[in-house]
Amino acid sequence: MENNIQYFLIYYLSGILSYRILTSMFRAVEYGRFYSKIESAVLKIYQALDADMLRMMRMKYIALRQSGLEDEEIEKIAKKDQRVLKTWRNSAIKKLMLERPKSIMGAEYYQSWNAAMNKIKKEEKK
Numbered sequence: 001m002e003n004n005i006q007y008f009l010i011y012y013l014s015g016i017l018s019y020r021i022l023t024s025m026f027r028a029v030e031y032g033r034f035y036s037k038i039e040s041a042v043l044k045i046y047q048a049l050d051a052d053m054l055r056m057m058r059m060k061y062i063a064l065r066q067s068g069l070e071d072e073e074i075e076k077i078a079k080k081d082q083r084v085l086k087t088w089r090n091s092a093i094k095k096l097m098l099e100r101p102k103s104i105m106g107a108e109y110y111q112s113w114n115a116a117m118n119k120i121k122k123e124e125k126k
Contacts, residue, residue, distance in 0.1 A: 028103070035104050039096070043120050046092050050085075057081050089113035 057078070064074050093110050110116040 032104055035101070039100075040120065040123060042096060043116050046089075046096075047117060047120055050089065053085060053088075057085075 060081075061074055061078060064077065065071075090113065093113055093116050096116075097109060108119065110119070
């Protein structure tokens, strides 16, 4: 009789432990999927902001030409704008990677702006 109670307790406790481990694993997978969706949405926002900035730069250069500014000066301004845009792109991606929760395992790490934008293009093709 005592043996039966011991076996019952062992099986009962191992069942509880198994249940907790499995639900934690499923929850972690679900969190990873959820985070991936959020990250994709953030990257799409970055992509839209980038397109808007490029559009505004083009409009700025047209306005500068119409105002009579020399082409050399416009080119200098354009080079500065490109450096600013490149800096923004790099810092946006780095910040996104730094703010990633440590608990998200297996999430893709982007080394550059182009790598992040390639992910968006792949998702759009699906």
